[in-house]
């Protein structure tokens with residue numbers, strides 16, 4: 390899966406660090422990232438290449454001994470956020486849609502990029518206090534933004550969500566999303582609501598999206614999925630009662646039962662959804 394970057398090691402411990410000349414700098418502009426390609430592999434700029442700009446930086450994480458930082462810019466005037474051009478341009482670099490991180494090489498560089506983008510979104514959305522409107526400051530001991538006015542503390546936001554493999558004997562339910570760029574078959578998925586357990590999310594989402602009851606809910610694995618700011622939790626469960634599908638056409642374009650032998654997808658080594666489908670196909674679940 391996307392987070393499996395072995396033998397590289399992702400170090401997530403917070404550090405109050407400043408970038409050195411050859412540390413990697415992630416520069417985002419909306420949903421794009423500043424990159425260049427070297428021998429077909431993604432490269433991010435290092436600090437020395439950005440010396441002409443007066444930027445501030447947040448330490449993000451390290452992979453092995455390489456540190457990654459986020460470049461921060463002055464505030465964009467209200468109302469103009471959509472039209473502003475990128476604040477940074479570098480020769481040889483282009484801004485690419487962050488969806489390249491699903492397939493780009495190297496795997497650890499792509500994982501660093503999408504994880505950084507999740508943090509970028511959080512920093513960008515919390516420049517000002519939601520309670521009193523003052524400018525937030527970054528804490529020096531942990532990843533937290535602090536309001537010097539009302540002492541409001543804001544921690545990184547992760548949205549829990551479930552992926553559900555509904556099993557009916559030798560068949561599994563696969564579906565396609567309505568109105569999304571991802572057009573392959575997937576499993577039922579949805580965000581956990583406030584006040585419910587992950588198992589209750591499974592039952593509610595399955596009922597809402599395909600009108601089915603499920604039982605024997607069993608946990609499989611989880612995965613950080615920064616594309617949607619989520620922690621995905623995968624569950625298999627068994628159909629309970631009628632197998633007649635009632636489709637929620639706002640969420641899904643189609644949903645159907647597939648026998649193990651009818652599944653013609655390969656593991657993409659990226660998504661938990663795909664791994665679960667492949668495990669079922671191989672008869673493991």
Ligand SMILES: [Zn+2]
Pocket residue numbers: 518519520521522523536537538539540541
């Ligand atoms: Zn405040």
